[in-house]
Amino acid sequence: MCASCPSIFPAPGSKADLEEGSALTPRFGADGLVTCVTTDAATGDLLMVAHMNAEALAKTIETGEAWYWSRSRGELWHKGATSGQIQTIVEMRVDCDQDALWLKVNVAGDGGCCHTGRRSCFYRKVETTDGKPGLVQA
Amino acid sequence: MCASCPSIFPAPGSKADLEEGSALTPRFGADGLVTCVTTDAATGDLLMVAHMNAEALAKTIETGEAWYWSRSRGELWHKGATSGQIQTIVEMRVDCDQDALWLKVNVAGDGGCCHTGRRSCFYRKVETTDGKPGLVQA
Numbered sequence: 001m002c003a004s005c006p007s008i009f010p011a012p013g014s015k016a017d018l019e020e021g022s023a024l025t026p027r028f029g030a031d032g033l034v035t036c037v038t039t040d041a042a043t044g045d046l047l048m049v050a051h052m053n054a055e056a057l058a059k060t061i062e063t064g065e066a067w068y069w070s071r072s073r074g075e076l077w078h079k080g081a082t083s084g085q086i087q088t089i090v091e092m093r094v095d096c097d098q099d100a101l102w103l104k105v106n107v108a109g110d111g112g113c114c115h116t117g118r119r120s121c122f123y124r125k126v127e128t129t130d131g132k133p134g135l136v137q138a
Numbered sequence: 139m140c141a142s143c144p145s146i147f148p149a150p151g152s153k154a155d156l157e158e159g160s161a162l163t164p165r166f167g168a169d170g171l172v173t174c175v176t177t178d179a180a181t182g183d184l185l186m187v188a189h190m191n192a193e194a195l196a197k198t199i200e201t202g203e204a205w206y207w208s209r210s211r212g213e214l215w216h217k218g219a220t221s222g223q224i225q226t227i228v229e230m231r232v233d234c235d236q237d238a239l240w241l242k243v244n245v246a247g248d249g250g251c252c253h254t255g256r257r258s259c260f261y262r263k264v265e266t267t268d269g270k271p272g273l274v275q276a
Binding site: 019020021022023024035037039044045046048049061091092093094095096100101102114115116118121122123124125126128133134135136138 | 157158159160161162173175177182183184186187199229230231232233234238239240252253254256259260261262263264266271272273274276
């Protein structure tokens with residue numbers, strides 16, 4: 001995380017402030033990240049689950065496009081910068097204890113989101129057969 | 139985590155198996171957890187983001203009701219056991235690299251989900267005024 005990141009957002013306050021206040025004070029975990037859920041603004045479909053550090057969140061707010069922190073690559077990730085699948089923020093929400101974000105987005109380019117080429121990362125259902133869970137294409 | 143949990147699910151295989159295979163091999167993090175996104179099966183609304191350890195996931199599959207791991211209380215959490223807001227699984231999906239789950243649920247009791255009494259934990263929008271982010275009720 002960049003040296004200046006901890007000061008990008010105010011520190012979380014009391015439980016009441018976190019839950020009912022009007023200040024965005026994200027509760028980054030020990031790894032410096034919050035969970036981010038991204039849905040299609042038009043259809044409501046769940047597209048992906050990713051993570052943001054303070055810098056990614058600040059850039060998302062500043063640019064109106066989704067920036068994440070890639071845990072696998074260990075770097076800031078402007079979603080769609082190479083694929084063209086830029087995610088434009090239509091609405092952003094935060095949850096009760098401010099450790100999760102919800103982005104409703106419009107996806108540019110071919111509308112894809114998953115690195116496998118699919119629109120959504122959630123393309124398989126968990127189904128149980130004879131008491132044993134398995135995966136089937138949704 | 140219970141001593142037997144690591145053996146509840148098969149160990150993750152190759153990238154190809156993870157992404158295209160038919161075996162549920164969740165990739166629990168260093169903390170033993172996967173992220174779980176829960177939406178309303180009828181409306182599609184995002185209700186909450188929580189976490190599951192292997193035991194919670196196994197119980198969810200076995201019972202057809204949502205079980206999570208409460209990070210704040212450090213215990214297995216049968217959602218709704220005390221509030222009546224039991225979440226019945228309509229469909230469960232897993233993402234491409236099997237470190238996130240998506241539950242589509244019907245909520246019993248008063249239909250609530252958030253500990254603040256609201257239906258969804260995501261009741262505030264992030265809005266920017268004069269370049270400064272703040273929260274407003276959605």
